[in-house]
Amino acid sequence: MNFDRSDEQQMLAETARRVGEKFGLDYWRELDAKKEFPSAVWREICAAGLCGIAIPEEYGGASLGMAEVAIAVENLCAAAGGSTLSQMFMCNPVFGGVTISRFGTEAMKRELLPALVAGDALFAMALTEPDAGTNSLALKTFARADGNGWRLNGQKIWITAVPQATKMLVVARTRKLEEVGRKTDGISLFLIDVDRAGLTHQAIEKVGTHTLPSSAVFFEDVRVEGHELVGTLDGGFRELLDVLNTERIVTTAGLVGTAELAIRLAADYARERKIFNGAAIGSYQGIQFPLAEAHIQLECARLMNQKAAALYDQGKPYGSEANMAKWLAGHAAGLATDRAIQTLGGMGYAKEYHVERLWRDARLFRVAPVSEEMILNYVAQHDLGLPRSY
Template structure:
């Protein structure tokens, strides 16, 4: 195994770092306070070519891979944004890019990928339902045939950045769950306009990730055109798995960047803050050990994520590695952000020191996009050969 980055990869990381530093912690703190969408930061990311890293060159992308995307996200999030910026990559190059590039027709790719790469077209994905969270196969939103198209009815919840999206990747049943032999059958993917008759959405008030709103969505007999089907009707499950597994890689990269940022804030504060005889608090093992533990866990997550991304780029199975990496990264980010706050004492609770925002945002990823418990179920069943427990 070769752990060295190529010259191209190092240049990519440096580009991402410079873009990220243009939008440092103060920028994200201000947006968090206003619950404002990071449009300027995302446009700068697109203009630097970072949105299209893993998308085809013939449609404006760089033709690189998920490994390069993970490297760029680490650098961007570590520069000041924290985990929430990784969600922008989930929304666009994953929910939009992966679904179109791997499932879409040539006409769909020509029509949408250049706008995605340039930042003009933004995306969201409607998957989760009130009674179908991690258990995605239990979705009930149904698209019934209507001439050459479909009519969609149902409800989705916890859908990110709906008001800012132009296109929505909708996961719906086209055969009812009672009518299929296997639950993976009868699922279809559609890419529709967010602004459409019968589609409405309402905001969800929440703890963190305030720069990207979350919404409940209602589909009331929404018309879907024939050219809005991605892939084959009833056969959307394999394409959805590609979206979900690459989403794990992006999530992990953002959490690793969060750990890097939180530890830097904590170490810098620990070097400056002096108590009890003038010694910096960073010289005490009670401060050092938890931060060192978070760093060790994060480095393991980083390497596992690189393995997952490399396997993905080679066309080999990578779901297990992506899940393991996400599990470790979420735990490392939780520890790093909480201990950064503890290192700062009362000031860790103050918004001007940034740690509390990183903590609020990172907490989401202990249960999203897949919960720790479900990852452990997966490991027990598929890696250890234990009985299915749920």
């Protein structure tokens, strides 16, 4: 077992850190206040080749793996962006790149992958529904066969970056639940234009992740063409799981980077801030221990995520590792950002010191893209062999 990075991986880490530092903490604070999409940083990420890390070379990518994607995301987020920046990788290299690379037609790959790598195509994924939530098998959005295509009707919620996206990966039933023998049957994936008749969306006001909007999406008799099917008709659920588990890896990488950044900001402040007898507050165990604990947790999450990514790259099962890493990272980032605020005291609550943004944004990822409770259900059932509890 070798934990050393290759020269290529080290170069990726340095490139990502350099790009991330170019758009520093003040950049993200200003965008957060304006609720503005980080177009400039994404263009720079694409120009540096970081969006195409895991895309095949023949379509403009680097043909590397999820291990390298995780390294890049960690460093970008740790430089200044925090966990929100990792969502851009979920939307594009994962929802767009992984889906098309693994399950798309050749025509789809040639049209969309080079555009994704260049930053000319942006993606969103429409899975979650108001009445389904985590129970994806209960989704009601339905694509009714219509000639050589379908007509799509339904509603989605909490869909990221819809106003900016050019393409949307839509998860829908193509056979109704009562018509199939197994709940996992009758689900299909479609990749459609966001700008299409019958597709509308409405912004959701939220506590954090302000630079990436979340929306409710409505489909009213939206036309879907035959060539927009991704993967297997009626058999898309297993393909969807493959996409979602790679999303876990990217989410974890972003949370690890967030925890690293929050701890660094807190430690820097603790070294400089002096009180009472003139000693730095960082000399007190009451300050040291919570930050040290958060650091330990983030390192454990990083290692588990590296294992998940390595298994994925080797074509081996990796679902348990990806889920466990995400659970660990959610707690590590939660602890790190909370203790960073506590370390800074009143200034931790001030926007000029940045940690409050990291705290607000990271809190989302204990409930999304999969809640920590569902991860515990998964581990109990698949790793411990316990009965399904829900």
